[in-house]
Amino acid sequence: MPFYHKLGEIPPKRHTIFKKPNGDFYYEQLFGTIGFDGMSTNSYHEQRPTQVKAIKKQYSIVPKVAKANNIQSYRFRGFQVKPEADYLQSRKAILTNSDCNIILAAPKNKKQDYFYKNTDADEMIFIHKGTGKLRTMYGNLDFKYGDYLIIPRGMIYKIDFDTEDNRLFIVESYHPIYTPKRYRNWFGQLLEHSPFCERDIRRPEELETYNETGDFTINVKKQGEIIEMVYASHPFDVIGYDGYNYPYAFSIHDFEPITGRVHQPPPVHQTFETAAFVVCSFVPRLYDYHPEAIPAPYNHSNIDSDEVLYYVDGDFMSRNDIEAGHISLHPAGIPHGPHPGAMERSIGKKDTQELAVMVDTFKPLQVTEEALKIADEDYFKSWLE
Numbered sequence: 001m002p003f004y005h006k007l008g009e010i011p012p013k014r015h016t017i018f019k020k021p022n023g024d025f026y027y028e029q030l031f032g033t034i035g036f037d038g039m040s041t042n043s044y045h046e047q048r049p050t051q052v053k054a055i056k057k058q059y060s061i062v063p064k065v066a067k068a069n070n071i072q073s074y075r076f077r078g079f080q081v082k083p084e085a086d087y088l089q090s091r092k093a094i095l096t097n098s099d100c101n102i103i104l105a106a107p108k109n110k111k112q113d114y115f116y117k118n119t120d121a122d123e124m125i126f127i128h129k130g131t132g133k134l135r136t137m138y139g140n141l142d143f144k145y146g147d148y149l150i151i152p153r154g155m156i157y158k159i160d161f162d163t164e165d166n167r168l169f170i171v172e173s174y175h176p177i178y179t180p181k182r183y184r185n186w187f188g189q190l191l192e193h194s195p196f197c198e199r200d201i202r203r204p205e206e207l208e209t210y211n212e213t214g215d216f217t218i219n220v221k222k223q224g225e226i227i228e229m230v231y232a233s234h235p236f237d238v239i240g241y242d243g244y245n246y247p248y249a250f251s252i253h254d255f256e257p258i259t260g261r262v263h264q265p266p267p268v269h270q271t272f273e274t275a276a277f278v279v280c281s282f283v284p285r286l287y288d289y290h291p292e293a294i295p296a297p298y299n300h301s302n303i304d305s306d307e308v309l310y311y312v313d314g315d316f317m318s319r320n321d322i323e324a325g326h327i328s329l330h331p332a333g334i335p336h337g338p339h340p341g342a343m344e345r346s347i348g349k350k351d352t353q354e355l356a357v358m359v360d361t362f363k364p365l366q367v368t369e370e371a372l373k374i375a376d377e378d379y380f381k382s383w384l385e
């Protein structure tokens with residue numbers, strides 16, 4: 001996150017002696033991205049963070065692609081993804097390309113006995129159902145319905161859920177996830193026309209420090225595989241850190257919609273950006289107020305981006321027969337638009353209660369075997385009268 005954060009105890013100057021009360025050293029780690037050019041954090045550990053004891057099993061979780069070249073519009077019934085006990089096993093990639101994986105998960109276990117680290121990708125976890133606590137090496141974040149959790153690559157974490165009833169919409173991004181550049185000034189500060197500001201971004205405020213040795217399993221994701229690694233010390237042994245690279249939370253309910261006299265284009269809903277896709281939040285808002293305005297979107301061709309819309313809650317005015325947890329995929333290359341009757345229905349409406357998350361990818365998405373299990377194969381005909 002492009003603003004400075006400090007938690008716990010750190011020495012006054014970086015790369016200098018920092019000792020425990022008993023005279024032993026704390027161990028410094030620079031946790032950086034994009035070589036030494038990206039955002040980084042300096043953290044101080046009770047134990048050396050490099051102590052690998054064993055490398056155990058290694059297995060692929062590369063999504064199984066069912067349709068590599070797709071031009072068919074789909075609807076996927078996201079809540080039909082079956083809940084699974086284990087957090088990692090519950091994650092089902094439904095759409096994939098060389099930049100990202102779009103994943104649905106319904107994990108049941110309230111706690112995991114392992115830690116997890118994704119070295120491939122930043123993770124955006126949208127909480128559709130469930131509450132709990134994201135625990136990371138750089139502190140904890142409580143989460144609830146509507147939260148986006150942004151977890152930079154390499155961050156060791158585990159998630160504690162309060163109940164077994166959880167629904168997550170996850171994007172793994174091989175490019176860093178940022179807030180939109182056009183909303184930031186050259187110092188990184190969010191500007192007055194940004195739909196959210198620093199006050200809306202929740203940073204870790206609770207740092208748990210465990211000075212423990214033993215066997216600690218971290219499931220590490222690298223190059224599409226999970227590698228079970230055993231470390232000799234507890235991965236949450238940070239006594240303090242400062243810098244710009246840390247997990248954070250942002251609630252979709254804190255996104256302030258931008259409205260106008262006539263239909264506003266999707267970029268006004270933009271929440272995050274990467275080099276390869278954008279994320280938009282569609283939130284309850286007043287409709288367009290020109291007396292002749294048509295609030296429903298016009299037909300449009302995202303001729304070079306695939307559009308994934310995850311329906312969260314409320315009414316979905318441009319669609320017929322869409323429920324919470326559904327996902328529509330409108331692929332690049334062909335136009336799409338409101339369903340028959342939706343444009344007419346929208347005229348004269350004053351507001352909408354819709355809540356949805358959109359991911360627009362610049363490269364085409366491949367449809368996985370998991371996606372076809374929950375797919376409506378006839379959705380592409382749904383614009384016929």
Ligand SMILES: [Fe+2]
Binds near residue numbers: 300330
């Ligand atoms: Fe669209």
